Amino acid sequence: CKAFCESGDFDEGEFVDDAMTQDELDDGFCLPCQAKPHSDMVLQIRTTSILAKTGPETFQAEVTKVGALSDTVFELELEVEDRERLNFLPGQYVNITVPGSEETRSYSFATGPQEDKIAFLIKNTPNGLMTNWLKNVAKVGDKLKFEGPMGSFFLREPLQPILLLAGGTGLAPVMSIMESLANDELLDVPVRLIYGANTNVDLVRLEEIAAYKDRIADFDFFTVLSQEDDHERKGFVTNHMDPSEHLADGEADAYLCGPPPMVEAVRTYFDGHDTPPLNFYYEKFNANQQPGAKTGEEVAEKAEKTAAKVGV
Structure with missing residues (x-):
């Protein structure tokens, strides 16, 4: 205890x-x-989200939108039967059974808990089971099932300035978090987003992100690309963090979702920083599992000199 x-x-x-x-x-x-x-x-x-009254159940859903947002990212939108039963926290994920198989893939909600329909951002993985279904088979009206919600990576009560870090399709849970923040009438802390990707083609939902400037009182964001020489900000997200603007001089809550190299780079950066975030929550995708699967290792970390970890 x-x-x-x-x-x-x-x-x-x-x-x-x-x-x-x-x-x-x-x-x-x-x-x-x-x-x-x-x-x-x-x-x-140290607990799962079951104690937050969002225990996993099995749901049936119908495809209402499917298509490519870019050459590297698909969007899948679903209408869920018994939508009122699906209670999730912004940042959580579900296991979707790929139609025509018994295999499941894990994807984070890209929509807020209060929205009628749910959506996911899915990486275009060559010859991936889900990718092949999305490209060659999926159409509006198709049925599928999923289990969820799952995960202990979710938005906590916004008491401190918030830094959101997204890498690739790790933008999905961050979008869910931002939607929840935009609907929080009591929100009175600044929110900053740094969105990292490889190239321009990997960036999606930029107009929707920009619209949060009108919906969240103190919100700003920028993108960082690792493989575009002509982009305004090149390299890694850690190259462009301002201790005052993004870390609130050690008082921020940081949320990160991205691939393992990005997570480890940010963790190393925070470990060696004079003013790391007050709280650091992250989720990383495991490249050693099936494409799109997550490790299930959502860690909440108190990023102080004591490096005390909780929530594993």
Whole structure:
């Protein structure tokens, strides 16, 4: 029952080293079974999203839109039967059974929890099972099934400035997060997005992203390309982070979804930074699994000098 205390004051109660050490207490951990709050508290706990009342179920859906957004990205939109049963948190994903097979592929919602239809951004993977279905078979009216929602990578209560980092089709859960933030009437923190890709052709939904400038009071974004010499910002997303603008001098909550090299590069950057984010949540895609599959390793990390990890 060990948890990380993001904010709030408490009496730690009595405990033995086998349950929690004094060093862990000093680093911000507590035992909720012993701690007595002196104020409201925010805790990060080691659990799946089942306890957030978004446990996975099996759903039937009908294709309402399918097509290529670019040479490298497909969009799949679905109308879900019993839509009111599907409760998910922005950032979570589902396992879709590829029609005509028993195989599943995992994709994050690219739409907000309140939208009637759901959508996904899917990478064009040559000879991939899902890619072949999308290119050669899929059409409006087709039926499919999926299981979800799943994942502990999701938007927490927006109490600090927010930095969103997206790589490739990792933009999908970030879009879901931004849609939720745009509908949050109490939102009063700045939101920044850095969207990384290889080339111009990999960038999608730019107009929709730009529209959030009118929907979120303090929102801005830019793109970074690793393989375009004439792009305004070239290289990696870490080359273009401003400690004040994007990290809020150590007070930001950072959310990252992208391929393993991007995740590891950002983690290394934060580990060596003087003012890393207050909280760092990330999800990475596992290149060793089937195309489009995720590791299931959504990690919430407290990016301080203690490097204390929670939520694994």
